[in-house]
Amino acid sequence: MTTASFDPRALRDAFGSFMTGVTVVTANDASGRPIGFTANSFASVSIDPPLLLVCLAKTSRNFATMTTAKGFGVNVLSEKQMTVSNTFAKPVEDRFAAVEWKNGPHGAPILAGVSAWFDCSTNEIVDAGDHAILIGRVEAFENGAMAGLGFARGSYITPGLASKAVSAAAEGVPLIAAVVERDGAVLLISEADGRWRLPQMELKGGEPLAALQDYLTDATGLAVEVGFLYSVYDNKATGHQHIVYRAVAEPGDTKAGRFVPIADLPLDAMDNSATADLLRRFAAESALGNFGVYVGDEKQGKVHPYARKA
Incomplete structure (x- = not known):
């Protein structure tokens, strides 16, 4: 502007x-x-x-x-x-x-x-x-x-909430991922079998947010700003713990994957049902502008809303 x-x-x-x-x-x-x-x-x-x-x-x-x-x-x-x-x-x-x-x-x-x-x-x-x-x-x-x-963005953020959520995935080697958004579209990575997934990496130590920031920058070649924690869950079907953040990408061509408009997300072609459910929630919350943190497993859990300012 x-x-x-x-x-x-x-x-x-x-x-x-x-x-x-x-x-x-x-x-x-x-x-x-x-x-x-x-x-x-x-x-x-x-x-x-x-x-x-x-x-x-x-x-x-x-x-x-x-x-x-x-x-x-x-x-x-x-x-x-x-x-x-x-x-x-x-x-x-x-x-x-x-x-x-x-x-x-x-x-x-x-x-x-x-x-x-x-x-x-x-x-x-x-x-x-x-x-x-x-x-x-x-x-x-x-x-x-x-x-x-x-x-x-009109919401309160409590550090304790994020700390408690991340501790739920403290055991094992969790996968850390991001819902990377830009202009109403989400970055998806294509797999060899034709399915789609979020950009993700194994977390083998260190601070999750810093590790994810470095990974996204290297993988996409874009300036990506990692924001709030979005989901922490244990996928019993795959044996992985997942930590997912929200992130925003700057303009430019991505080296990995492509940005898909939220309205056109291929929910039936995601790598697993948990990712599809996560993206359904993201689409619904984006429409309202009111986000939360999910903690649970791939089938059930609780969304802890970031409190809105009265």
């Missing part, structure tokens, strides 16, 4: 492909009342001096308070705090009534149970289009032991 043809919704969706953490930004208004809102536009800026930033829409009802406060807090939510994120994303009159919190050393409201928190003084406010960039100087912080809550 060129600048002249930008669709705001499409641009927002493209920005949303970048997986971020989830924070609740807090401050006190002129009367000392705590205010807060969910934000994922947070980044570290500098270690010396210790600076961070958050972005705030000028249309936010918190804009005046945040840009006049002496400081603000950034609470990095843990993977168990999806409810907290949703609470602070809704127009609730008293969001703090539903959470445990206290004032930090510099005065900003700090939430309990977070992955980390930063209590900041306002260092600088930079005008940036329809947003303002709030640069804070870290006056105090604490790093907790909880894994952080992730967010991408």
Whole structure:
């Protein structure tokens, strides 16, 4: 797209492909009342001096308070705090009534149970289009032991879910594969008998995602970005454990296989029924834009949905 043809919704969706953490930004208004809102536009800026930033829409009802406060807090939510994120994303009159919190050393409201928190003084406010960039100087912080809550393409991602799923295929030599998508089509590899399969490899050690990334790049000759875990199952018929990720390929000719439109997937000609079932689920979830992680065997299991943002 060129600048002249930008669709705001499409641009927002493209920005949303970048997986971020989830924070609740807090401050006190002129009367000392705590205010807060969910934000994922947070980044570290500098270690010396210790600076961070958050972005705030000028249309936010918190804009005046945040840009006049002496400081603000950034609470990095843990993977168990999806409810907290949703609470602070809704127009609730008293969001703090539903959470445990206290004032930090510099005065900003700090939430309990977070992955980390930063209590900041306002260092600088930079005008940036329809947003303002709030640069804070870290006056105090604490790093907790909880894994952080992730967010991408409108869904929450919890690291614990992926870890538990992969552990289900920890024994033996699993096959690691990917549903590689591009422009509404999926990459399939043809076999000698005329059937089709997903691009896959034996995992003989190391970190699954890194190994798969290298394999896909070498096999296709394309830039491929491996994303979320999609399926973990034990195929008793073949004796293999399977770990399947979602992935996205960049434009170009692939050295292996071909991209088949989702509507035309040869489900009756896949290498086995488990792959066909996986692709049926992928087609259905793609239509809804709501994905999950399957854990089980080739016949039955459970789909753990990535929680959608309320």
